[in-house]
Each structure stands twice: as C-alpha cells, then as structure tokens.
Amino acid sequence: MNVGRIGGLLSRHLYLYQRSFARMLEIFYWPFLDLVVWGFITMYLKDAGVSLHGAVAFFLGALILWDVLFRAQQGVAVSFLEEMWSRNLMNLFASPLTVGEYLVSTMIMSILKVTAVASLMMVFAWVFYSYDMLKIGFSLLPFILNLVLSGWIIGVLTTSIIMRFGQQAEVLAWGMVFLFQPISCVFYPLEVLPSWLQSIAWMVPPAHIFEGMRAVLVDGILPVTHIIWATGLNLFFLVAIVAWFYHTFNVCKEKGMLVRVGE
Amino acid sequence: MSNPIVQVRNLTKRFGDFTAVDNISFDIHKGEILGLLGPNGAGKTTTIHMLLGLITPSSGTIHMFGLDLAQHRETILQQVNFSSTYISMPFSLTVEENLKVVARLYSVKNMQQQVDSIIEKLEMEDIRTRLTRKLSSGQMSRLTLAKALMTEPKVLFLDEPTASLDPDIVDKIKAFLKEYQRNAGLSILYTSHNMREMEEMSNRIIFLQHGQIVAEGTADQIVQRYAQRDLEEVFLKLAREPKAQ
Known part of the structure; x- marks a missing residue:
C-alpha cells in the first residue's frame, strides 16, 4: 500500500467537492430535507398520541444511522462513477495505483462523507427537534462503525456490478442500498417481518444494528450479541465482496471492458 | 545492440472468436521511437492497452526493463506513461x-x-x-x-497523439516530442494514421494488419520491399489485402 497514491486519488475527489455545487447538495440538502420530513412525522405521531417509546429517538436516530449507511455506500460507489463519467479509469489503472489502494481511497472518501453528513444531521436534529443523538453514548460508536462497514460492502458490490455491466448499471449507485432497507428494519422492529423474511434479515448486518439501537433506547443497555453478530457478518461479507471485486476487475481486464467502461 | 527496454513475445489477444492481436513479437530499444502502423481495428490500441496492463493477454509475454509485466506491474508502470487524443x-x-x-x-x-x-x-x-x-x-x-x-517515464506509449488536431498544434507537439525524446533518451511506441508523421517520427515501423505483423523495418525499407512510392501507398496496399484464411 502506497499512502502517497491513496492520498493522490483522495485529493482528486477533494478538488472536485470544493467547487461542485451538486456534490455539496448531496452533503447538505438531501440529509437536511430527510430530517425535516421525518422530524414532522415524528411530531405528528407524538401529537396524535401514538404510544411509541421514545418516538423521536426511534425515527430520528434511525434516520441518522440510515444516512451513515447510505453515505458510506455512496462514498465508494459514486467515487467510481466520478471516474467513469470523466473517463479517468484508464489513467488510474495504467498508473502504479493498485486495486487495493483504489478501494482504500474510496473507503476513506466514504468516511469523510459520513463524518460530514452525520455531524450535520446531528446538529440539525438537536437545533430543530431538541434531539441529542449523542445521549446514546458510547454504544453509538460500534453502531456507526458497523454501518460504515455495511456501506462499504454494498458500495463495493455496486461498483463491481457497474464495472462489469457499464453505464446501464449506474442507477444502482443510488438504488442498490434501498434493496437492503426493508430487511435492515431501519424504522420498525424485525418482528414485524414475516417469519421467512426474518430469517433472511438476521443475515443482514444492519438489521442487527437497528435492532441494537432500539434495544439501547428501550432497555438502556448495549446489546452485545447484536454487535458481535453485526461485526462478524460484516467482516465475512467484506472479505467476500472485496475478493469478488478483485475477480470482477480481472474478468474486466480479460474481456477488455476496463478500457470501455463508461462508453 | 543494447538489451531491449520493451520485449514483447508471441502476444495474442482473443475476444471470444475474434483475434484482435495475433502472435506478435517486437522489441523497443532505449531511445528508440517505434511506429505502430495499421488500419482501424488492426490491433494497435489493444496492443498498447496490453502493454499498460489494462487488458490481460490471452497468451504471450511482455517484459519491460527485464521484468515481467504480469508479475511486476507497479515497478514497471512507475516508469511508463501514455497519452492519447x-x-x-x-x-x-x-x-x-x-x-x-x-x-x-x-x-x-x-x-x-x-x-x-x-x-x-x-x-x-x-x-x-x-x-x-x-x-x-x-x-x-x-x-x-x-x-x-x-x-x-522511460517508456512512453502515444496512441494517435495528434489525431484531429490542427497542423500548427501537430507541428508544435511533434517538435516538442522529438526534442524531449532526444534529451531524455526516452523510448516511444507511437501510433498514427498520418504516414508523413510516422516517417518523420519513427526510427522503425511495424505494420499491423488483422492483428498480425505484416511488415517491419525503417520507412524506406518497407517502401522498397513493397515497391511503392511512399508509405501511404504501402498502407493502402496492405490495408486493402483481405485476411488470409
């Protein structure tokens, strides 16, 4: 791993973000709107007397954590799209940059995005709805770390598919993560799913995280079992998906697709 | 002659039933400009992409600086670069x-x-x-x-670097490249459709047709061998020959 090369690729994205209005919107505008809408829904539920323990924390906390997952995934997948749109993949992969260094730089990019978006959302939630997410305390840390890992897994999966199938698959950069939303049980407990779907959901790391978050809110204790399951599953899927990315990259080189991605 | 900086042996690339590059071998020496000539689809760009490690060869080997590209990608690409229109x-x-x-x-x-x-x-x-x-x-x-x-870089691949540019810019780029190459002792693989440019820039030319090397030598040697007036006529003659079955 060459830190200079990772920094080089990272600087390419930072140059881009500092002058791109559209990319800044991605960090400020959409998360803010999400928060406003869900904030009002939460207030409505409270006013309507819906009995839900910690309604604000349930929805706003879940929304902020969902955005951690979403932005972590986008940090990886959209970074690849940026290279595809600017027909820069040839420049990158004809340089000494390795596949591993490429992946690490997109993962660092995703951490920067997550940090920016999550910080802003926490501030907005506190200012507009008096919701202090940091009250969850240290339990928040393993939740966030695991959601970032899950985001990377979905991001690398998405990138592999886009690399293999080209521009026609680019919509997955925004859509793929939502495929996992129903079984991640972001806004409702896992027990509301039909039993056959519950079995699948238990294999999805974010489901353990959101279940864990609700357990902290309801019982006030850190659900260690959920954290262990989420971490174990994440590490397993991360190793598998990175191996698959390397395989797809080699297939694309064999089929001559790497030089045609984006055409 | 010195050891070649780039050594390509029996390089072949197949995409399904189509053979884009068919068992080609060539060397590039230090300070040499090797012209790669051929009609569209002859396999020039695929060859350059394989030399850059962007396409995996079906068979054959690529060595640069005495190292195998398949095993020493990072070390080799650190000393190589490319440009294309x-x-x-x-x-x-x-x-x-x-x-x-x-x-x-x-x-x-x-x-x-x-x-x-x-x-x-x-x-x-x-x-x-x-x-x-x-x-x-x-x-x-x-x-x-x-x-x-x-x-x-010690080796530079230039894939039609002057295509679709106006003559003034082409002239400036060529002059700059020649001077730079002379001063730096750079080895260059150069592709172009412009025969005059190819004659002017290259020390030696390889003519690719249907993925195979059909002629090799200096521009004068190739013109003489095919008994034509200039390289452009050789190009037209070779490019219009049907593929041998």
Whole structure:
C-alpha cells in the first residue's frame, strides 16, 4: 500500500467537492430535507398520541444511522462513477495505483462523507427537534462503525456490478442500498417481518444494528450479541465482496471492458 | 545492440472468436521511437492497452526493463506513461490540479517544481487554472501529454497523439516530442494514421494488419520491399489485402 497514491486519488475527489455545487447538495440538502420530513412525522405521531417509546429517538436516530449507511455506500460507489463519467479509469489503472489502494481511497472518501453528513444531521436534529443523538453514548460508536462497514460492502458490490455491466448499471449507485432497507428494519422492529423474511434479515448486518439501537433506547443497555453478530457478518461479507471485486476487475481486464467502461 | 527496454513475445489477444492481436513479437530499444502502423481495428490500441496492463493477454509475454509485466506491474508502470487524443482527464479539475493528482499517483518528487516545469515547457501557463472541461482539443492534447511526460517515464506509449488536431498544434507537439525524446533518451511506441508523421517520427515501423505483423523495418525499407512510392501507398496496399484464411 502506497499512502502517497491513496492520498493522490483522495485529493482528486477533494478538488472536485470544493467547487461542485451538486456534490455539496448531496452533503447538505438531501440529509437536511430527510430530517425535516421525518422530524414532522415524528411530531405528528407524538401529537396524535401514538404510544411509541421514545418516538423521536426511534425515527430520528434511525434516520441518522440510515444516512451513515447510505453515505458510506455512496462514498465508494459514486467515487467510481466520478471516474467513469470523466473517463479517468484508464489513467488510474495504467498508473502504479493498485486495486487495493483504489478501494482504500474510496473507503476513506466514504468516511469523510459520513463524518460530514452525520455531524450535520446531528446538529440539525438537536437545533430543530431538541434531539441529542449523542445521549446514546458510547454504544453509538460500534453502531456507526458497523454501518460504515455495511456501506462499504454494498458500495463495493455496486461498483463491481457497474464495472462489469457499464453505464446501464449506474442507477444502482443510488438504488442498490434501498434493496437492503426493508430487511435492515431501519424504522420498525424485525418482528414485524414475516417469519421467512426474518430469517433472511438476521443475515443482514444492519438489521442487527437497528435492532441494537432500539434495544439501547428501550432497555438502556448495549446489546452485545447484536454487535458481535453485526461485526462478524460484516467482516465475512467484506472479505467476500472485496475478493469478488478483485475477480470482477480481472474478468474486466480479460474481456477488455476496463478500457470501455463508461462508453 | 543494447538489451531491449520493451520485449514483447508471441502476444495474442482473443475476444471470444475474434483475434484482435495475433502472435506478435517486437522489441523497443532505449531511445528508440517505434511506429505502430495499421488500419482501424488492426490491433494497435489493444496492443498498447496490453502493454499498460489494462487488458490481460490471452497468451504471450511482455517484459519491460527485464521484468515481467504480469508479475511486476507497479515497478514497471512507475516508469511508463501514455497519452492519447482519445483519453480524458477529470473535467471539474483545473489543469494544475489534474497534474498534481497524477504527480501523487506516480510519487513524483518535488511535485510543485515538476508541475511548474512541464507547464512552462508545454506553454500552458495561460490555462494553468482553467477547468479541464473548458479546454480546446489542442489544449487537452497538451494536458494529456503533460501528464505523461511530467512523471519522467522511460517508456512512453502515444496512441494517435495528434489525431484531429490542427497542423500548427501537430507541428508544435511533434517538435516538442522529438526534442524531449532526444534529451531524455526516452523510448516511444507511437501510433498514427498520418504516414508523413510516422516517417518523420519513427526510427522503425511495424505494420499491423488483422492483428498480425505484416511488415517491419525503417520507412524506406518497407517502401522498397513493397515497391511503392511512399508509405501511404504501402498502407493502402496492405490495408486493402483481405485476411488470409
């Protein structure tokens, strides 16, 4: 791993973000709107007397954590799209940059995005709805770390598919993560799913995280079992998906697709 | 003759039933400009992509600096670069920013000094802070050439570097390249459809047709061998020959 090369690729994205209005919107505008809408829904539920323990924390906390997952995934997948749109993949992969260094730089990019978006959302939630997410305390840390890992897994999966199938698959950069939303049980407990779907959901790391978050809110204790399951599953899927990315990259080189991605 | 810097042996690339490059072998020596000539679809670009490690060969070997590209990709690509009219660079970055990113990817020492130097050499001072999307095709060619030369490569692959450029810019780029190549002792693989340019630039020419090498030598040797008036006539004769079954 060459830190200079990772920094080089990272600087390419930072140059881009500092002058791109559209990319800044991605960090400020959409998360803010999400928060406003869900904030009002939460207030409505409270006013309507819906009995839900910690309604604000349930929805706003879940929304902020969902955005951690979403932005972590986008940090990886959209970074690849940026290279595809600017027909820069040839420049990158004809340089000494390795596949591993490429992946690490997109993962660092995703951490920067997550940090920016999550910080802003926490501030907005506190200012507009008096919701202090940091009250969850240290339990928040393993939740966030695991959601970032899950985001990377979905991001690398998405990138592999886009690399293999080209521009026609680019919509997955925004859509793929939502495929996992129903079984991640972001806004409702896992027990509301039909039993056959519950079995699948238990294999999805974010489901353990959101279940864990609700357990902290309801019982006030850190659900260690959920954290262990989420971490174990994440590490397993991360190793598998990175191996698959390397395989797809080699297939694309064999089929001559790497030089045609984006055409 | 010295050991070749680039040594290609029995290189073949098949895409399904189609053979893009068919068992070609050639060497490039230090300080040599080797012209790769051939009609569209002859396998020139596929060959360059294999030399850059962007396409995996079906069979055959590529050695550069005595090392196998398949096993020493990083070490080799550190000393190699390429430029083409058909490549691009991130549009939303300025010329200088793009060059800095490339410098970091190639671990260029004294980055700012190198960037300033190549900008001066290629007379790009007026477009230094311009966004890449606002460059003309001539300026874009200069930028891709700058990114290739800034890393001080020992081997340079130039895939039609002057295609679709006006004669004034072509002349400037050729003059710059020749001088740079002479001073740096650079080895270049050069593709072009312009026969005069090919004669002018190359020490030796390889003619590719249907993925195979059908002629090799200096421009004069090839013209004499095929008893034609110039390289353009040789090109037309060879390019119109049907593929042997």
